[in-house]
Amino acid sequence: MLSKEILDKLNNQIDVEFYSSNLYLQMASWCESKNYTGAAKFLMEHADEEMEHMRRIFNYINNTGAQAIIPALEQPPIDYDSLPHVFKEIYKHECYVTSTINELVATTTAENDYSTLNFLQWYVAEQHEEEHLFMGIVNRMDMIEGSRTGLLMIDKELSASADARAAGTK
Numbered sequence: 001m002l003s004k005e006i007l008d009k010l011n012n013q014i015d016v017e018f019y020s021s022n023l024y025l026q027m028a029s030w031c032e033s034k035n036y037t038g039a040a041k042f043l044m045e046h047a048d049e050e051m052e053h054m055r056r057i058f059n060y061i062n063n064t065g066a067q068a069i070i071p072a073l074e075q076p077p078i079d080y081d082s083l084p085h086v087f088k089e090i091y092k093h094e095c096y097v098t099s100t101i102n103e104l105v106a107t108t109t110a111e112n113d114y115s116t117l118n119f120l121q122w123y124v125a126e127q128h129e130e131e132h133l134f135m136g137i138v139n140r141m142d143m144i145e146g147s148r149t150g151l152l153m154i155d156k157e158l159s160a161s162a163d164a165r166a167a168g169t170k
């Protein structure tokens with residue numbers, strides 16, 4: 001059985017994951033409108049992954065006999081200065097998601113809720129991977145210093161990466 005504080009925090013995490021999905025979908029739309037089709041594909045796939053993250057928590061809550069709550073939609077930002085700006089914002093957002101997971105982990109530890117602590121380990125590992133992934137992309141974009149050719153090359157790499165992830169080879 002979940003304590004009220006942990007249930008509230010897990011429901012808040014549903015909100016965070018939902019928002020992440022919508023944020024990446026909106027960013028994909030921006031990328032597509034600027035002809036960064038590889039980045040758009042990559043971000044759409046990432047939006048789907050965030051929905052899966054949301055569903056894991058949704059199922060976990062309901063499996064304990066409590067009720068998962070679907071949040072109201074919050075409008076993500078729609079305008080970005082450049083492709084590097086999009087990915088810097090994603091990296092910042094992922095660091096925020098990590099902080100919300102860490103807070104949940106700290107609460108489960110304080111309350112001796114080992115079942116939820118065990119459930120959250122997957123998210124701890126996932127956040128490590130995602131911060132690493134997006135930091136790498138931001139660093140590569142910094143290296144090309146806004147060169148159009150460099151950005152198109154990275155866009156192509158993002159497309160290949162999305163294909164590899166979809167095929168389960170990455």
Ligand code: OFO
Pocket residue numbers: 017020050053094097123126127130
């Ligand atoms: Fe990328 O955040 Fe989910 O967990």
